[in-house]
Amino acid sequence: MLMAAVPFTAWPDPVPARLPMPTATAQYDGVLRKVILAHKEEGHYALARPLGEVLARAVQAALKAQRAAWLCPVPSARGTVRQRGHDPLRRVVVAAARELRTNGYDIRLADALAVVRRPADQAGLSARDRAANLAGAFEGRSxxxxxxxxxxxxxxxxxxxxxxxxxxxxxALSARGIPVLGCAVVAATPRRSASGS
Known part of the structure; x- marks a missing residue:
């Protein structure tokens, strides 16, 4: 196991409209940040399994007493996947689903989202600018x-x-009539509101 951490509700500040309750397993820093980046950007495929175990804990916490769910990964643009040579999130989600099934959960993957407009690079954008940049980027698959x-x-x-x-x-899922129970992520970045220090 990559790390032993207690999942927590990870509301960003400010909270964007329509964000279902987000559950994370750890803060995005230190060793975990390095592992995520090594897997995502450097193609260290073997790291998908320990990251999947971490994500599985967030999924368990988000489900509370439920034992069955569909996991819908946020898709990357095809060009991004080609550039990286793999789909890192999909690898992690597959590993998380495997871990959860081993522990008696009925977990299935739903590729229910498509990228319909590639947003600009998000690095350095404020929360408001990120929201505007992403507006209309995804569509639920009919x-x-x-x-x-x-x-x-x-x-x-x-x-x-x-x-x-x-x-x-x-x-995008709600527009197709697909209700979202919540969100589960490996890690969350601590955020401060614009009015905060």
Whole structure:
């Protein structure tokens, strides 16, 4: 196991509209940050398994007493996946699902989102600018709408920063009539509001 941490509710500040309750397992810093970046940007594929174990703990906490759910990963643009040579989040989600099934959960993957507009690079953008940058970036896939109606769906991602990505993903699913139970992420970046110090 990569680390022993207690999952927590990871509301960013400010909280974007439509963001379902986000659950994280750790802060995005230190060793965990290095491991996420090594997996995502340097292609250290073997790190998907320990990261999946960490994500599985966030999923368990987000589900509370429920033992079944669909995990819907936030998709990356095809060009980004090509550039990296792999889809890091998908690898982590597959590992998390495997870990959860081993522990008696009925977990399935739902590729219910598509990138329909590639947003600009998010680095350095404020929470407000990130939300504007992501508006309309995702669309719920129509073939999943009926299948996921009245099903427990969790959005999953590796890192929560401002919450804008997950809020936009939730909006896209809701537009297809797919309700989102919550969000689970490996790690969350501590955020301060613009009025904070």
């Amino acid at each position: 073939r999943w709408a009926e299948r996921l109606t009245n099903q427990p769906v969790l959005l999953v991602d590796d890192v929560l920063t401002t919450g804008s990505t997950l809020a936009e993903a939730a909006r």
